[in-house]
Amino acid sequence: MRNNITYYKIDDNIEYIYYQQTKQSYPMHTHANHITFGYILDGVVCIISGVKKCLYHAGECFCIMPDTPHAVETVNDTAYSMIIICIAENKIQDESENEIACLKSLKQAILDAPENIFFIEDMARNIGLSSYYMIRRFKATCGLTPHQFQIQCRVRKAQKLLEQGKSVIEVAYDTGFCDQSHFDRCFHKIVRLTPSEYKRSVKRLV
Helix, strand or coil: CCCCEEEEEEECCEEEEEEEEECCCEEEECCCCEEEEEEEEECEEEEEECCEEEEEECCCEEEECCCCCEEEEECCCCCEEEEEEEEECCCCCCCCCHHHHHHHHHHHHHHHCCCCCCCHHHHHHHCCCCHHHHHHHHHHHHCCCHHHHHHHHHHHHHHHHHHCCCCHHHHHHHCCCCCHHHHHHHHHHHHCCCHHHHHHHEEECC
16 A cells, blocks of 8 residues: 655654545544644545544644644545644743643653653652542643653654664664564554654655
């Protein structure tokens, strides 16, 4: 099957993704520190945010803010074409509440080193919360549970390493996955391409 998804990288701050007549759907996820703009070229796309479903047709656009959980689905299993632009948010708003500040610090620690092992009990104790409440508050603040967010961050880091020319198996271990098959499953679930397919799809704009 022909790969109909192309990533255009300018730098770590701006990314263009071109979907050409594809039927790819994406499960609930977030874009940490990036604002996402989408423009539908052809067909219809369903964007799910919380319990809200919105249909976007050719000629229409949408915007998704950082840390907003959302999913992408096809409509009636029909192909669509669209352009996505992801732009890094330059400044995260300061939060005065200490609990939120601690959760943001935890989020940043995962962003900085997603390959590290983070134990729920340790994370909760460090910010003075129970494990259950910490998970619930983290999801309310960041859109995903700590584990979901860490897997997403590992995959995002893996994308960058693949863009640098590293091998798939090398990237799997550099990003903290226990083996290549686990890496392949997590990567495909989020990106909807295998690591090898993604590596071939990336093109640099000069």
